[in-house]
Amino acid sequence: MPADLSSISPEPGVAKPDPLLVVDGLRRSFGGLLAVHVEHLEIQRGAITALIGPNGAGKSTLFNVISGFDKPTEGRWSFAGKPVTGMAAHRIARGGLVRTFQLTRTLSRMTVLDNMRLAAPDQRGERLPFALLPPLWLAGERAITARADELLDRFRLSHLRDEYAGTLSGGQRKLLEMARALLTDPVMVLLDEPMSGVNPALAESLLEHLTGLRDEGMTVCFVEHDMDVVMGVSDWVVCMADGAVVAEGPPHTVAQNPAVIDAYLGARRGAPIAHETDEEPS
Numbered sequence: 001m002p003a004d005l006s007s008i009s010p011e012p013g014v015a016k017p018d019p020l021l022v023v024d025g026l027r028r029s030f031g032g033l034l035a036v037h038v039e040h041l042e043i044q045r046g047a048i049t050a051l052i053g054p055n056g057a058g059k060s061t062l063f064n065v066i067s068g069f070d071k072p073t074e075g076r077w078s079f080a081g082k083p084v085t086g087m088a089a090h091r092i093a094r095g096g097l098v099r100t101f102q103l104t105r106t107l108s109r110m111t112v113l114d115n116m117r118l119a120a121p122d123q124r125g126e127r128l129p130f131a132l133l134p135p136l137w138l139a140g141e142r143a144i145t146a147r148a149d150e151l152l153d154r155f156r157l158s159h160l161r162d163e164y165a166g167t168l169s170g171g172q173r174k175l176l177e178m179a180r181a182l183l184t185d186p187v188m189v190l191l192d193e194p195m196s197g198v199n200p201a202l203a204e205s206l207l208e209h210l211t212g213l214r215d216e217g218m219t220v221c222f223v224e225h226d227m228d229v230v231m232g233v234s235d236w237v238v239c240m241a242d243g244a245v246v247a248e249g250p251p252h253t254v255a256q257n258p259a260v261i262d263a264y265l266g267a268r269r270g271a272p273i274a275h276e277t278d279e280e281p282s
């Protein structure tokens, strides 16, 4: 069931009833450029939150920092009530917060199944006690492969299991990225533009996967530029501009928020926010 966030005041930094991720005073500078400065942000557990904003707003940088792939200049954040500031990405992932990445060229040269297996955080065979006890190691490997096959089946990629990932279409790659992220049974996934380059038929299926994950209790946060997608699946929308959260709220509220419209107009010089609406502009 979608979380009911309708009674929450749509303001930047507003408290949520059951926040899973809480960010405070987070700053990330690159030289003289302050790429991210988020005073306070809470992500509701069990909801789909879309992170929107024009190019260069700081969305990917925020994802990188909170997932442990980049270090903040200052600030702190907690996940599931525990401080995770400064932790390495693999420790944050082990705690249940996982970020997806686009398939690199190297991963394209591996099979779909090997891509999945590589996403397992704990390669037990490499740890001494397991390496000395082959039955334990093999059991671990078999469990990882079984889970990988289960997910490939769920994402309808089983028939491509032994193909090189580089032969997949754009949409199939996106499905594989999502499947990889789920191998560790995360509590929350951060998806960076899961729909980009995906044809309409597969986009529909990806959207169903997103809502399916949410309905199973997972917390989903995704960066998206297509406002029709954002309107279609999000329970809550956070808009960034120039590194800061400038607006947040339910999708229909955020789309009409002057701060959001300003952010896009300022960035694109006249190109309106790309959401089709029946209303005439006032």
Ligand SMILES: Nc1ncnc2c1ncn2[C@@H]1O[C@H](COP(=O)(O)OP(=O)(O)OP(=O)(O)O)[C@@H](O)[C@H]1O
Pocket: 030, 033, 035, 053, 054, 055, 056, 057, 058, 059, 060, 061, 062
């Ligand atoms: N490694 C880096 N070194 C220097 N500047 C960076 C680096 N990473 C990001 N930036 C800058 O930080 C700002 C925020 O970039 P970021 O990629 O987080 O934005 P974004 O909202 O994800 O944009 P997009 O929607 O285009 O992906 C931009 O001005 C970008 O040029």
